[in-house]
Amino acid sequence: MTATLQAPPAADRPVIAHVGVPGLRLVRSEIRKITTTNAWWLFGLASLVFTGLALAINMAEASGHIDRARDTAAVFKPGRGMGAAEIAAARAEFAQLHDLHLQAVNAAGNIFTSGQFFGLLLVMLLGALVITNEFQYQTATATFLTTPRRTRVVFGKLFAVLGLGLVFWLVARAVSFAAGLLFFHDMGLTNSLSEWPVQRALIFNLVAYLLWALLGFGLGTLIHSQIGAVVTAMVIYLGGFVGGIGVFNLIRTYLIHGDWVLTSAVVMPPIASQVMVSPERLYPQAAPWWVGVLVMAGWSLVAGAVGILLNRRRDIA
């Protein structure tokens, strides 16, 4: 009889089920990444605070406009020394200011989309964070080990970011909806929600949330440094809103004399966004609203596509 050395019995290997739909697994993973850290609710809280502030300001303003429109005692008086054309313009403006229906619709458009300015900035920044967090916290290694086909990861994030934009829009709109209904009830006016200009404002408000989230995401894909992406996003957003059209006005005045210079200001995302959400032309030479949509989508696409190409070749070390 010979003694044989026996290998210890192999432990039972666990049976691990396959769960989830292949395409949606990554989206689910990305949503879990977002909801398991603090950024989303901090940003959400900020969005609520800004929405509340904007609501207060917009309601105060609207209340003033509506009171003025209701003042039936006011009579149009042309100023001294005005020409006929000036008088006509002033009369038209007076008529608008005292058109209760028009003022109510304008007020509804503003109130129901309150908080858009900071809301858009926040979803853009969050869009950038979704991708730059991977490099900031070195989770890119774990992510790309799990899903070595990196472009799939980017698309998973893309859908998560769009979902995030939608949720932020929904929450901000729910709050302004509740506040707006109370406001119009209090003013004894219809809420104008059946009016197309108000509906249009709400729809394009949603489109803007999605497009800005997408643009932030595109920037994050392109610029992996978190600080770099956030600063770039803020410069594009705030710089464009504050000084964008001014630069094009200067070019128009001193360099190239053509109205198309002003029209082309739409290439700047903030101008594109405003062009898109404005029911009427933002300024006389402004491009039509759909050009704004295309420009926003185009920038996101270009930044995202270049980012994906770089990402495929990038060493994760």
Place this chain on the structure above:
Amino acid sequence: MADDGIAVSGLTKLYNNVRAVDDLSFTVSPGRVTGFLGPNGAGKTTTLRMVLNLVRPTAGTATIGGRRYAELADPVRKVGALLEASGAHRGRTGRNHLRMLCDAAGIPVGRADDVLDTVGLASAADRKFKGYSLGMRQRLGIAAALLGDPDVLILDEPANGLDPEGIRWMRELLRSLAEQGRTVLVSSHLLSEMELLADDVVIIAAGKLVQQGPVAQVIASTGGAQLLVRTPRPEALLAELGAAVTATPVEGGALRIVGADGPTVGAAALRAGAEIHELTVERRDLENVFLQLTAGKADIL
């Protein structure tokens, strides 16, 4: 199980014209623990990252079970990897870190708790990563590597930050995984630990392969036995032994002789009439061999 081997062939990586990894080829067999050794800066981490498709090779290929990592149908169930201990979000709990990986890999999220149990982190599952000690971070990384119950494990310095008990736990875990027939490739700079753990070693220096094979064979390949000899007439003894041996003086007037065994040296001493005061067969361990093999080849030591 021959399917689960790792094959590295002609792998090269240039960083700014510096050859971090230089035409490196080696194989790793299933059912064995293979130690991946090299001085700091030898290119170990870069090599492992190229095997895992995280770093693009300048030239060459690396396959796992015959496929490149990026081509694996279900990489998490095939390969588990631990690369750096700090690879999780500071504000996320250990359990959520694993769950998000489960989501992406199509593994039930309950598996996160199973592997947390395996690595002894169950009680810290709901603590945020920033509160983890280095050893806990390492255990979380190992838990992540085990999520898919993979056939192949690739671990970069897994013992980093572990206490002696943790190191022993790790050794037993890796041994048992290899005994189940899995492929285990583990890099380390703890040579005494490797000698206890590894069946095979791959030694690299300055990006190039130095030696590969079973541990005993690699130790033997560097010149057999090593003797410590003390004699008042070293010149006479060396003349008798001839050119086949190398001798280096050590402190206290003794000689370290490589290339001859005890009986040969004893016989030579008798013939030379050299009195022997001490004759010790020294055990050559992996550390001696490693240092001998990589001497002068390290970029940074």
